Amino acid sequence: xxxxxxxxxxxxxxxxxxxxxxxxxFIILFDIITxxxxxxxxxxxxxxxxxxxxxxxxxPAIYGTFLVTIITAFVSVPLGAFGAxxxxxxAKKGWITRLIRxxxxxxxxxxxxxxxxxxxxxxxxxxxxxPSILSAGLTLALMTLPITITxxxxxxxxxxxxxxxxSLALGATKWQTIxxxxxxxxxxxxxxxxxxxxxxxxxxxxxxxxxGAAFFLPYLPDSIFSQFMAxxxxxxxxxxxxxxxxxxxxxxxxxxxxxxxLVLIVNMAAIIVRNKLRNKYKR
Amino acid sequence: MENQYKxxxxxxxxxxxxxxxLNDINMKVPAKKITALIGPSGCGKSTFLRxxxxxxxLIENTHxxxxxxxxxNNIYAEKVDVVELRKKIGMVFQQPNPxxxxxxxxxxxxxxxxxxxxxEKLEELVVESLKKAALFDEVKDRLDKSxxxxxxxxxxRLCIARALAVxxxxxxxxxxxxxxxPVATAxxxxxxxxxxxxxxxxxxxxxxxxxxxxxxxxAFFLMGELIEYDTTxxxxxxxxxxxxxxxITGRFG
Numbered sequence: 001x002x003x004x005x006x007x008x009x010x011x012x013x014x015x016x017x018x019x020x021x022x023x024x025x026f027i028i029l030f031d032i033i034t035x036x037x038x039x040x041x042x043x044x045x046x047x048x049x050x051x052x053x054x055x056x057x058x059x060p061a062i063y064g065t066f067l068v069t070i071i072t073a074f075v076s077v078p079l080g081a082f083g084a085x086x087x088x089x090x091a092k093k094g095w096i097t098r099l100i101r102x103x104x105x106x107x108x109x110x111x112x113x114x115x116x117x118x119x120x121x122x123x124x125x126x127x128x129x130x131p132s133i134l135s136a137g138l139t140l141a142l143m144t145l146p147i148t149i150t151x152x153x154x155x156x157x158x159x160x161x162x163x164x165x166x167s168l169a170l171g172a173t174k175w176q177t178i179x180x181x182x183x184x185x186x187x188x189x190x191x192x193x194x195x196x197x198x199x200x201x202x203x204x205x206x207x208x209x210x211x212g213a214a215f216f217l218p219y220l221p222d223s224i225f226s227q228f229m230a231x232x233x234x235x236x237x238x239x240x241x242x243x244x245x246x247x248x249x250x251x252x253x254x255x256x257x258x259x260x261x262l263v264l265i266v267n268m269a270a271i272i273v274r275n276k277l278r279n280k281y282k283r
Numbered sequence: 284m285e286n287q288y289k290x291x292x293x294x295x296x297x298x299x300x301x302x303x304x305l306n307d308i309n310m311k312v313p314a315k316k317i318t319a320l321i322g323p324s325g326c327g328k329s330t331f332l333r334x335x336x337x338x339x340x341l342i343e344n345t346h347x348x349x350x351x352x353x354x355x356n357n358i359y360a361e362k363v364d365v366v367e368l369r370k371k372i373g374m375v376f377q378q379p380n381p382x383x384x385x386x387x388x389x390x391x392x393x394x395x396x397x398x399x400x401x402x403e404k405l406e407e408l409v410v411e412s413l414k415k416a417a418l419f420d421e422v423k424d425r426l427d428k429s430x431x432x433x434x435x436x437x438x439x440r441l442c443i444a445r446a447l448a449v450x451x452x453x454x455x456x457x458x459x460x461x462x463x464x465p466v467a468t469a470x471x472x473x474x475x476x477x478x479x480x481x482x483x484x485x486x487x488x489x490x491x492x493x494x495x496x497x498x499x500x501x502a503f504f505l506m507g508e509l510i511e512y513d514t515t516x517x518x519x520x521x522x523x524x525x526x527x528x529x530x531i532t533g534r535f536g
Contacts, residue, residue, distance in 0.1 A: 093343060162380035166442070169338060170393035170449050171370035180396070181382055 032260060036253030044254060053216065053238065054247055058255050060220055064133070064213070064228030065262070067221065069202045071137025072144060076201075077194045079141070080148025084190070087149070088156040089178055108146035113206040115143045120210045134224040136212035143207055144197040151193020155186040188277040195270035199263045205232040215241075231259040289314040289453055289483040290335065295349035297330055297339070304330045306507045308349070312453075312500075317475065317484045319498035319515065321491060323530070326504040328487045332455050335485065336372040337365050353453075370397065373446035377458045379438035381430035381445075386413075386422050389430045389441055393449035408448055416444035417474050436467025440474065447478075454478065456486040460493065472497050491531060495519050503527045 043057055050056035091097040119139030129135045159182050167177040205213075213233040221228045238252035239245070290312035297305035305327045312318050320328040333339045334351060337358060350357045358368055370393075381389050390409040399405055409426070413419035418440040422433070430441055439459055446454060456475070460468040475484060475497050488494050494501050495515060502512040503524075511518060511527045522528045 160380075162376065162378060163382060165338065165341070165376065166380045166382065166445075167392070167396075168341065169336060169369055169374040169376075170396065170445065171366050171368075172393070172396040173366050176396050180392070185383060 029260070032253060032256050035250065036255075036257035039250045039254035040257060045258070048218070049216065053242065053251070054244065058231070058234060058251075058258060060217060060229040061231045061234040061255070062258065062262075063220055065202055065231045065259075067133050067224075067228060068137045068140065068208065068212075068230060069198055071133060071224065072140040072201050073194075073198050075138060075141035076144045076148050076197065077191075080145055080194060080197075081152050081190055083145075083149045084152030084156055085178060085183075088153050089174070089182070104146045104149055107142075108150070110143075111206075112143060112204055113209075115139055116207040116210050118142070119207060124211055130225060131210070131212040131214075131227050132225045133212055133221055133228050136208040136228070136230075137224075139207045139211045140201040140204060143204065144201045147197035147200065148194045151197065152186075152190040155189025155193060156182065158189060159185045188274040191277065192270045192274040195266060195273065199266040199270075202266070203232050203259060203263055205230075205236050208233060231255060231262070235259065287313060289354065290485075291350075291352040291355075293350040293352065295331075295334065295347065295351065297327075297334060297347045298345060299342070300344045304507050305334070308509050310502060310509060310512055312483065312485060314483050315479060315481070316499040317479050317486060317497055319494035319501045320485065320487045320504060321489075321494050321501060321530075322504035322510075324489075325506075327507040328502075328504045329457055331504065332374075332457055332485060332487050335453070335455055336369050336374055338374065340365065370449050371451055372453045372455060373449060373451035374455045375439070375442050375446055375457065375459045378462055379435055379442050381433070381438050381441050383429070383431060385427045386430050386433070386441065387426040390445050390448050393445060397449070412444040412448040413441075415447050415478070416440045417470065417477070418444055434467070436463050436470060439463060439467070439471060443471075443474065443478075447482075451482065453483045453485065456484065458487050458489055461489055468493075491519075503530060505530070 045057055045062065046059050047057040048060050049058065087097065087100065091100070116139065119135055119142075123129050123135035123138050124131055127135075129138075163181050163185065164177055167181045168174070172180070201207075208230055212227050213230045214227040215237060217227060217229055235252055235255045238248045238255060242248050288311045290310075292308050292310045292312075295305055295308040296303060308331060320331060322328050330339065334347060335353075335358075339345050339347070347359065349359075351359060353368070353372070357363075382392060384392070387409055390412050391405050394405060394408055399408070410419060413422065418437060421437060422428075422441075425432075430438065433441060439462075443454075443459075459475075460471045463471065472493065475486065478484060479499075486494075486498065498515045500513065501515045501518040503510045503518065503522075503526075505526055511522060511524045513523075517523075518527060519531055522531060528534075
């Protein structure tokens, strides 16, 4: 009987811990949706803020976040993929490989505000890109690099060794083997991980704070060297920097709702991409 | 007489890090014959097989001394192109390992990697290879279907067809039937017997009956050493080494 009870308590605790995750997500979503849904309209999504951001929409912020994320993707995804291919397929065990892996782990642990400062130093000042979409995108790319490398490498690790051996035994070169027999199998996983990393980047405030995000811009950016508005930064302003915080509270929640919806859409896209690309010859 | 031996192994030692897996192997493999390698698990027979197409190169911290002559040339000489070598010496693995591609693309994989682009020639080669592997009739209507949809035995014959498509000289087989049921095994054995006319085959096998059934010559390995190498008949009926006899008759292992 006592044994039975212990079993039950143990099981209950484990289950509760798992359910807690669901509960937390649900509460966050519920809070944001109930407080933000009232301001959502086509106008909110498609126009610029007016009257000191107390009216109007958030279109420039959506647009800016979109552009920055594209830059991030163009840099972070290929770099992450190439790095992962090197580490998983070519690198021999040794101190250089160990050093690279250590660097990746540490890079993942660097606070995002530090990336922001680094971005100012390197991209804004040294490379003279100024505060711009490019600087912010590159900064975010550096920040997501550990995620894209790690997830790409995990995807490569799931490709059975027998695919590599089988191809090499037929007299294919190593690169032919990777290109034709490893990457097609690993690609869905690599993309999924990378997209999830991008979704994370799209919601970051600190790295874009000094590197290009603008408090308010009356026009849309016209090149990658322009400053831009971004959803997370806009939300930060509405929540803490605005002269009349209580008036704009609903707009802040509306912005949060749009941001979180976009992230969810991107994550969903990642799942769809994975399922679509998942090799059709796998049973 | 020149062509009588496909492979000549001289004083071959092989090490995994500090562990010596092969000890002074000397052996001649005749052309267009089936040579079986038998011995208990861990005796080095698979390691030996993998030295012949240099698959062991892929394992870190291994090294090798001695020579493996293929048509008289040492495959471990410095200037040897391993990729070219593996074209000439095909391999079939213990677990069937079709690629997650269509049946057609599996067979066409090797030739494509070696630059064959002509569609008609490619198709010809695919059909020819499948026929040689006695698989064509079973799959001719579904060449565009996944190779993974085939049964285990069919998958293994596909892997043999895939190796044949590269037109190798030697075919190395690492316990090709150990993951298969008796019917599929019988088919593979029939196929191996047919292939002997055109290829020199070296086969590792766990099953002594299989070695007895299919091979012309048999080599018995024990703890990294080649104990006895002779015609299959002699090995099974009149072995000269006591250890061979003990193994054949099942008195140890």
